[in-house]
Amino acid sequence: MTKTTVTKDRRRAAEEIVNSVRLLQGVAQKQSREFVRQHKITGQQLGALRMVALSPGVSLGDLSERMFLHISSVSGIIDRLEKRGYVTRDRNGGDRRVVHLNVTEQGRRVIRRTPLAGMGLLIHTVHKLPDRQLRDILTGLKLILRVMKLDGGDARNG
Amino acid sequence: MTKTTVTKDRRRAAEEIVNSVRLLQGVAQKQSREFVRQHKITGQQLGALRMVALSPGVSLGDLSERMFLHISSVSGIIDRLEKRGYVTRDRNGGDRRVVHLNVTEQGRRVIRRTPLAGMGLLIHTVHKLPDRQLRDILTGLKLILRVMKLDGGDARNG
DNA sequence: TCACAATATTTTGTATACAAAGTATTATAT
């Protein structure tokens, strides 16, 4: 095999990778929108609702850590859930700075009748894969992660 | 090896995958914010600016297709670039519905002095990987993609 | 106790993303 051929293969592979990442983002977004249309609730809102259901009385700060999101983001998500009557905010614990979250009966109904979305769905899906595929995916992801971390700082040239 | 051990390995791998995806999102977002802090322009704005620079006079619709974004999203991004004096909108072509975009001298300066970000950076990075890693990443990505597409519709159970 | 630091949330401002509605312009059908 000539050097030129190898170079071409590399280029093609690199382009496919970048394209796959784009596709991945696109697919995820499209499915998210479809989910919203069907179930009248967003994936993030449902994820928050489920987490509150699993930890009644959880604080906003704790919830934000579990969701890997900024507190102010979660505050907004809870706003919308509260407005729709799915969760309640209580400030009657010992520390009155803390907001305690709870799911209403209506919120519980939503959880019962709505399938998984986002990360929850990914976990569900991934669990069903055969070993060989699990390993391949994991290897690839870790490589991307390492590469992104290393190269995040700089990379001159336009 | 017992069946139990295999099951444990599978569970661990699945959890690692999901966690990696989360980390990937986190790393990408964190780097994006850091980039904005350092260069006073967002990755999307810079990406759009570069694309316009490569295709002077491009229409908004064409640009949105190349960026895999909705026209209204790109319209907003161009708004901000225009406000900062980096691009111009012209409606003086034959068809006056069409907006033609161009980069100003000031915009060109920004491109020159700002390193790659987002997808551009990813392409740059991926090109430098050894063959074996390219293949692993690609295999993993394609699997995830296929799985997500298939399982996107439904997946009952809370 | 009282000023001041620390903590937990909320609010405000910016950017992104999309859909749907609105506007302007061009093409088409009768």
Next chain:
DNA sequence: ATATAATACTTTGTATACAAAATATTGTGA
């Protein structure tokens, strides 16, 4: 020629995400 359809874009409304500033409450040191 003129109503109507199609096209290109802008505007508006909703959701997400973060940072920074503001608010309220609790803890601490002197």
